[in-house]
Amino acid sequence: MPASPVLDGLRPVVESLRGEAGFIYIAKAREVASRGVKVISFGVGQPDIPTFDHIIEEGKRALDERFTGYTETAGIPELRQAIADYLNDRYGAGVGPDEVIATTGAKTAIYLALAAFLDPGDEILVPEPSYPAYPEVARALGAVPRFVTLRWLGSGKGFELDLEALEAAVTPKTKMIVLTNPHNPTGALFSPRQVDELLDLARRRNLIILADEIYDNFVYEGGFRSVLEHGDWRDYVLYVNGHSKTFSMTGWRLGYLVARREVARKLTRLAVNIYSCAPSISQRAGVAALRGPWEPVKRMVEEFRRRRDAIVEELSKVPGFEPYTPKGAFYIFPRVQSILDQAGMSTEEFVDHLLYSRGVVTLPGTVFPEKAGEGFIRFSYAVSIDKIREGVARIREEVERLLERAKR
Ligand SMILES: Cc1ncc(COP(=O)(O)O)c(C=O)c1O
Known part of the structure; x- marks a missing residue:
C-alpha cells in the first residue's frame, strides 16, 4: 500500500479523543427506535422546546x-452591548462591550480560552465528573488535565467541590481550574x-478560573454566585x-467569552483565524433574546423545576437508586x-441494558x-413530565x- 501522509500523519492524541456520549447515544437510540420501540430519551442535554418566537422573528x-455577511470578529456592537448589559444587570460585573467576544457556541469559547492559555505540558484542574470538552480540548493542545473528584455527599444530598483536594492537586505546572456552575x-x-473559596484559591496560587456559567438561568433554589460578582x-x-x-438556541451556535479588555483584544486575533465571526x-x-421579553425563559425554567421535582419523586421509588434534589x-x-x-453489571452495561x-436512554x-462517574448515571430531564x-x-x-x- 502506498504511504499516506493523511492516514499516517494524524497526531495520536487526536485519535485518542473521546466523542461526546450524548451524540453517540443518539445513534444507539435511533437503532432501537428503528425496531419499533417507543424510545424515551434522557440523553442529550438540550431543552425540548423550540427557540422562542420573538427570537425567531428577529432571525x-x-x-x-440580507444581513448575511461577515461581521466584526468579536460580534456586532449591539450584541456585545446586550451581553455586557445582561451580565452587569445580573451580577454587577462592570463588563465592557470590549470585554466580550461572541463565539460559535459556548464550546468555541472554551476552545479559545484553552488554546490561548495552555502550553503543552501545562496542567488544568478539572473537577470530575465533568463536561468532557475541557479535558479533551486540553489534551488535544498537549496540555494535561488533572481530575479532582467532586465530593459525593450521599443519597439525598448530591455533590460539592472538594476544595482541599483541588488545592492539594496544584503543582508548579497548574495554570487553570475549571468551574462549571450550575x-x-x-x-x-x-x-x-x-x-468564593475557589476564587480565593486562584488568588493565592495565581491561577486562572475558567468559569462556564451556561446554565446560570437554570437555578431552582439556593443562592447562585457568579464569579463575575467578585470585583477583581x-x-x-x-x-x-x-x-x-x-x-433554547442550541442549533444557532452562539456563545461568548468574557475576558479583561487587553486580553479580549488579543483573543480576537486567535478567533478571527479560527471562525472569522459567529x-x-x-x-x-x-x-433580541437578551433584550427580552424574558417571560418565555421564566416559564421554561418554572416548567423545568416541575420536571425536576417529578424526576426526583419518580427516581426515589426505584430500588437501589440514590437520587437527590439537584438545584441547577x-x-x-x-x-x-x-x-x-447485585446484578453484576458495569455502569455502561446497565445503561445499555436499560x-x-x-427503550430508555x-x-x-x-x-x-473518566472514572469518577463509575456507579452513577446521568438523566437530562429536559423532556415532558409524562415522559419522565x-x-x-x-x-x-x-x-x-x-x-x-x-x-x-
Ligand atoms: C457545561 C456546558 N458548557 C458548554 C456547553 C456547550 O454549549 P454550546 O452548545 O453553546 O456550544 C454545554 C452543552 O451541553 C455544557 O453543558
Missing part, C-alpha cells in the same frame, strides 16, 4: 434584510461560599456563557452502584469523562426484575 428579519452532569449548584474577576477569570440553553443571523437573534441545570446524576453490585430492554457516568413518569416507571420495572433475579 427572519435579519435574513429579509454543573453538568450532576445538576449541582455550588454554594456561594465554595465559589478581571485578574483571574475567563468567563464562558451562551444562548444555547437559556433561549453567524450573523444568530447574532441578530441573540440581541437540567440534569440529575443518581448513584446506582448497589444495583450494579436502552435495549426498555440514559448516559453512563463514566463518560464524564413513563421512562422512570420502565426503569423501575426493569430494576425490580434484575434485583429479583439476582436474589435467586
Whole structure:
C-alpha cells in the first residue's frame, strides 16, 4: 500500500479523543427506535422546546434584510452591548462591550480560552465528573488535565467541590481550574461560599478560573454566585456563557467569552483565524433574546423545576437508586452502584441494558469523562413530565426484575 501522509500523519492524541456520549447515544437510540420501540430519551442535554418566537422573528428579519455577511470578529456592537448589559444587570460585573467576544457556541469559547492559555505540558484542574470538552480540548493542545473528584455527599444530598483536594492537586505546572456552575452532569449548584473559596484559591496560587456559567438561568433554589460578582474577576477569570440553553438556541451556535479588555483584544486575533465571526443571523437573534421579553425563559425554567421535582419523586421509588434534589441545570446524576453490585453489571452495561430492554436512554457516568462517574448515571430531564413518569416507571420495572433475579 502506498504511504499516506493523511492516514499516517494524524497526531495520536487526536485519535485518542473521546466523542461526546450524548451524540453517540443518539445513534444507539435511533437503532432501537428503528425496531419499533417507543424510545424515551434522557440523553442529550438540550431543552425540548423550540427557540422562542420573538427570537425567531428577529432571525427572519435579519435574513429579509440580507444581513448575511461577515461581521466584526468579536460580534456586532449591539450584541456585545446586550451581553455586557445582561451580565452587569445580573451580577454587577462592570463588563465592557470590549470585554466580550461572541463565539460559535459556548464550546468555541472554551476552545479559545484553552488554546490561548495552555502550553503543552501545562496542567488544568478539572473537577470530575465533568463536561468532557475541557479535558479533551486540553489534551488535544498537549496540555494535561488533572481530575479532582467532586465530593459525593450521599443519597439525598448530591455533590460539592472538594476544595482541599483541588488545592492539594496544584503543582508548579497548574495554570487553570475549571468551574462549571450550575454543573453538568450532576445538576449541582455550588454554594456561594465554595465559589468564593475557589476564587480565593486562584488568588493565592495565581491561577486562572475558567468559569462556564451556561446554565446560570437554570437555578431552582439556593443562592447562585457568579464569579463575575467578585470585583477583581478581571485578574483571574475567563468567563464562558451562551444562548444555547437559556433561549433554547442550541442549533444557532452562539456563545461568548468574557475576558479583561487587553486580553479580549488579543483573543480576537486567535478567533478571527479560527471562525472569522459567529453567524450573523444568530447574532441578530441573540440581541433580541437578551433584550427580552424574558417571560418565555421564566416559564421554561418554572416548567423545568416541575420536571425536576417529578424526576426526583419518580427516581426515589426505584430500588437501589440514590437520587437527590439537584438545584441547577437540567440534569440529575443518581448513584446506582448497589444495583450494579447485585446484578453484576458495569455502569455502561446497565445503561445499555436499560436502552435495549426498555427503550430508555440514559448516559453512563463514566463518560464524564473518566472514572469518577463509575456507579452513577446521568438523566437530562429536559423532556415532558409524562415522559419522565413513563421512562422512570420502565426503569423501575426493569430494576425490580434484575434485583429479583439476582436474589435467586
Ligand atoms: C457545561 C456546558 N458548557 C458548554 C456547553 C456547550 O454549549 P454550546 O452548545 O453553546 O456550544 C454545554 C452543552 O451541553 C455544557 O453543558
